[in-house]
Amino acid sequence: MSAVPSQPSQPSKPSKGSANSKAGVAPASGPTRTYRLLGLSLELDEPEAGLRARACGKLGIAPEELRGFRLARKSLDARRRGRRSGTGSGGHLRFVVHADLVLPSDFKSARLARLLRQGKVREAPAVGSLEPTRVHNSIAAPGKRAARAVVVGSGPAGIFAALVLVRGGFEVTVLERGAPLRERAARLARFHKTRVADTESNVLFGEGGAGTYSDGKLYTRVDDPLEVPILEELVRWGAPPEILYDSRAHIGTDRLHKLLPRLRGDLQERGVKFCFNTRLEGLCLDGAADNRQRSLRAVRTSAGELPLDVLFLAPGSSARDTWEMLHAAGVSFEARPFQLGSRVEHPQELVNRGRYGGDGTVCELLGAASYNLVSRPGADGGACHSFCMCPGGRIVASVNEPGRLCTNGMSNSRHSSPYANAALVVTVGPETFGPGPFAGVALQRELEEAAFAAGGGDYTAPAQGVADFLAGRASRSCRPTSYGFGVRPGRIDELLPEQARRALARGLVRFENSIPGFGGAEGLLVGLETRSACPVMMPRDRLSGRAVGFANIYPVGEGAGFAGGIMSSALDGARIASGLLVAGL
Numbered sequence: 001m002s003a004v005p006s007q008p009s010q011p012s013k014p015s016k017g018s019a020n021s022k023a024g025v026a027p028a029s030g031p032t033r034t035y036r037l038l039g040l041s042l043e044l045d046e047p048e049a050g051l052r053a054r055a056c057g058k059l060g061i062a063p064e065e066l067r068g069f070r071l072a073r074k075s076l077d078a079r080r081r082g083r084r085s086g087t088g089s090g091g092h093l094r095f096v097v098h099a100d101l102v103l104p105s106d107f108k109s110a111r112l113a114r115l116l117r118q119g120k121v122r123e124a125p126a127v128g129s130l131e132p133t134r135v136h137n138s139i140a141a142p143g144k145r146a147a148r149a150v151v152v153g154s155g156p157a158g159i160f161a162a163l164v165l166v167r168g169g170f171e172v173t174v175l176e177r178g179a180p181l182r183e184r185a186a187r188l189a190r191f192h193k194t195r196v197a198d199t200e201s202n203v204l205f206g207e208g209g210a211g212t213y214s215d216g217k218l219y220t221r222v223d224d225p226l227e228v229p230i231l232e233e234l235v236r237w238g239a240p241p242e243i244l245y246d247s248r249a250h251i252g253t254d255r256l257h258k259l260l261p262r263l264r265g266d267l268q269e270r271g272v273k274f275c276f277n278t279r280l281e282g283l284c285l286d287g288a289a290d291n292r293q294r295s296l297r298a299v300r301t302s303a304g305e306l307p308l309d310v311l312f313l314a315p316g317s318s319a320r321d322t323w324e325m326l327h328a329a330g331v332s333f334e335a336r337p338f339q340l341g342s343r344v345e346h347p348q349e350l351v352n353r354g355r356y357g358g359d360g361t362v363c364e365l366l367g368a369a370s371y372n373l374v375s376r377p378g379a380d381g382g383a384c385h386s387f388c389m390c391p392g393g394r395i396v397a398s399v400n401e402p403g404r405l406c407t408n409g410m411s412n413s414r415h416s417s418p419y420a421n422a423a424l425v426v427t428v429g430p431e432t433f434g435p436g437p438f439a440g441v442a443l444q445r446e447l448e449e450a451a452f453a454a455g456g457g458d459y460t461a462p463a464q465g466v467a468d469f470l471a472g473r474a475s476r477s478c479r480p481t482s483y484g485f486g487v488r489p490g491r492i493d494e495l496l497p498e499q500a501r502r503a504l505a506r507g508l509v510r511f512e513n514s515i516p517g518f519g520g521a522e523g524l525l526v527g528l529e530t531r532s533a534c535p536v537m538m539p540r541d542r543l544s545g546r547a548v549g550f551a552n553i554y555p556v557g558e559g560a561g562f563a564g565g566i567m568s569s570a571l572d573g574a575r576i577a578s579g580l581l582v583a584g585l
């Protein structure tokens with residue numbers, strides 16, 4: 001959307017205890033300009049506090065002239081350079097930091113000019129705002145009743161849409177089919193005890209959405225103007241301040257469970273009404289609407305009818321029954337390529353050795369190592385890549401339909417389990433799953449049923465050692481794993497479509513070069529991963545964000561096919577809601 005309200009670049013408000021607060025922000029006066037200095041080098045054990053002075057030196061500005069400073073990005077550079085720097089034998093590792101410096105707009109220096117020419121400094125991207133700068137008078141006009149928004153789904157897309165809408169004057173109700181946090185946890189525990197799937201409250205559905213039981217990784221590479229304000233909200237609700245700049249930022253399931261009640265309390269204080277254990281079940285069309293632009297007057301829910309002016313649909317990537325209901329009610333759906341494969345697990349120690357060279361000091365400084373691996377496509381297409389890697393994590397059953405099994409991963413904030421897991425996936429499209437908007441869903445279901453049966457029909461997961469997978473033979477036994485329901489030795493290779501089996505085999509061989517042992521006896525493939533991406537999308541108007549053919553439905557987030565992950569879903573929800581505030585009903 002083009003209607004994102006954006007402000008001139010400002011230093012973000014420093015959070016207590018963060019590197020940015022240590023660096024300090026001077027009081028601003030007069031017009032300013034924000035520059036991003038790229039590629040400051042920081043040794044693993046070097047404090048961030050020294051970066052401010054170093055950055056000033058590079059630009060040739062006296063520290064007292066600086067109006068603001070913040071770290072914009074800090075990432076680990078693990079390229080081997082054949083020389084030692086930093087600590088201990090992990091000498092090839094260092095951080096690379098980008099920093100934003102707010103300067104008086106008339107500041108000039110030869111150093112700054114040179115760095116700009118060399119591309120080592122550039123204008124910092126604009127920072128937007130979640131506070132509405134302008135609200136169309138069709139939404140909140142004096143003397144008029146507030147416009148009513150119903151938001152379906154309490155995941156990141158729904159929550160950030162609700163936040164923006166309530167700030168813009170909407171009366172907001174969030175419908176969530178799953179339970180509030182504590183009840184959700186109890187129902188998940190019951191699933192583990194009884195092995196009877198709960199269709200409404202599970203790893204995928206319930207307060208906070210699908211990311212509530214996750215590593216809480218925040219992929220923040222999009223340079224979207226709303227990225228910083230969203231991260232700042234998360235910090236305000238209790239996320240660690242480092243998420244504002246750390247490229248490996250993650251919150252962890254334990255911290256997410258502390259953050260979500262604060263988030264809900266904050267929204268409730270602003271007037272948002274949460275209806276948990278309440279499912280969207282139907283659309284009530286406004287009889288007066290013309291045929292090209294249908295309009296809703298209300299929704300049918302499991303707790304009765306709810307009148308509305310706008311409907312935000314943020315149902316996530318697993319609400320298959322909801323998609324089918326919406327499709328039957330006239331909402332357009334299209335198939336979308338998605339990823340499938342298997343979850344691979346290794347001892348965390350093996351990954352640490354591969355990434356840090358076995359140096360315990362580095363591991364103490366950096367924590368459990370992660371990876372992000374990609375292999376080349378073969379002649380038959382299909383590049384395999386790792387996805388949603390969970391260092392020190394565990395494998396979980398992502399189940400919302402009985403008799404169907406899909407695996408996924410989560411971690412706590414300390415990454416403290418002895419195992420590392422990740423999805424190894426390949427992208428499949430209509431050439432694999434055939435025509436029709438729900439053909440991808442049919443393939444997902446088929447694979448999940450096969451995985452469930454191969455595990456013995458009680459959510460035990462089928463598993464195969466990586467070496468056996470590569471040799472094309474069944475595993476006879478499996479090493480212990482983090483997967484709570486246990487595993488049954490079997491043949492993941494025979495469960496996967498042939499194209500995916502070949503891509504995973506190529507990937508495992510290739511990834512052995514990056515992490516020795518990855519493709520060997522210590523690797524274990526657990527279950528099938530079918531939900532790494534949404535297999536459908538709800539087409540929407542590029543400018544207004546409205547569902548095609550509807551005047552007041554706004555599909556957002558992963559379930560609408562416009563995001564994949566916590567941050568991108570939050571951004572999508574906030575962006576479409578911000579656009580509505582400006583454009584009006």
Ligand SMILES: Cc1cc2nc3c(=O)[nH]c(=O)nc-3n(C[C@H](O)[C@H](O)[C@H](O)COP(=O)(O)OP(=O)(O)OC[C@H]3O[C@@H](n4cnc5c(N)ncnc54)[C@H](O)[C@@H]3O)c2cc1C
Pocket residue numbers: 152153154155156157158175176177178203204205206207208209210211212213214215216217218219278279280281314315316317318319322388396398408409410556557558559563564565566567569570
């Ligand atoms: C185990 C796991 C780990 C993950 N780890 C990460 C990670 O580390 N980093 C990352 O970026 N992403 C991760 N993801 C993906 C991420 O969680 C999603 O991309 C993100 O949550 C999508 O946000 P969303 O708001 O679009 O939908 P969701 O978060 O899926 O929320 C949708 C909500 O809508 C509700 N809903 C559905 N249908 C209805 C209905 N009919 N009526 C009422 N409510 C309904 C659901 O109950 C759900 O709570 C993980 C996902 C899983 C399952």
